Amino acid sequence: MAGTVITDSVIEHVCSRRVIPVVTRLEQDRVRDLVRALKRAGLPLVELTLRTESSAAVLRALAADDELLVGAGTVIRAEQVDLAMEAGARFVVTPGFSHEVMQRCREVAMAVIPGVATATDIIAALDHGCDVMKFFPAEPSGGTTALRALEGPFPDVRFVPTGGVNAANAGNYLRLRSVAAVGGSWMVAPGLLDAREFDTVTRLTAEAVALAAEARP
DSSP: OTTOOOOOHHHHHHHHHOEEEEESOOOGGGHHHHHHHHHHTTOOEEEEEOOSTTHHHHHHHHHTOTTSEEEEEOOOSHHHHHHHHHHTOSEEEOSSOOHHHHHHHHHHTOEEEOEEOSHHHHHHHHHTTOOEEEETTTTTTTHHHHHHHHHTTOTTOEEEEBSSOOTTTHHHHHTSTTBOOEEEOGGGOHHHHHTTOHHHHHHHHHHHHHHHHHOOO
């Protein structure tokens, strides 16, 4: 099915939220508090990166809440797709483009947002049927200037910029025609989670939701 664009309903649901909280580190005993904080803020969505030994267990604990849409991030190997699926993730996100990961996602019907940084990456993702892609690392890769340039040759691609996106610049990205959503960790930063500052998590997440509602192309 190379060359055929496939739009997954899960990815559409993720993008409809316009902001993806990206958790890079979380202790399992803080899962319930985080879920509660995100729900209070009106954003029952989270991406947990697979960067620690405990990530699979934490992912499973997050996915146990049926009201939370959970994704696995930093998926760089095909076997991690299986790990994410077994833990209950509904979608996976990759930091770069991997044919092997894309093929495994297709085999097991896992929704995926592949990482891209160049026109070559974008073409490869299109060949695999994807039209929603993570632009990473967004700021080091040229930020909004680069995305405006990519809109010309790729008018039907929608991007999820992640990497250097924060409360100060998220609106600039979300106002671009090609941006479906942004990913960021500023509202769920490790320091906030470690210190159990979940009221702050709720406030920052609610502010992000409001910003996303206002910042339209």
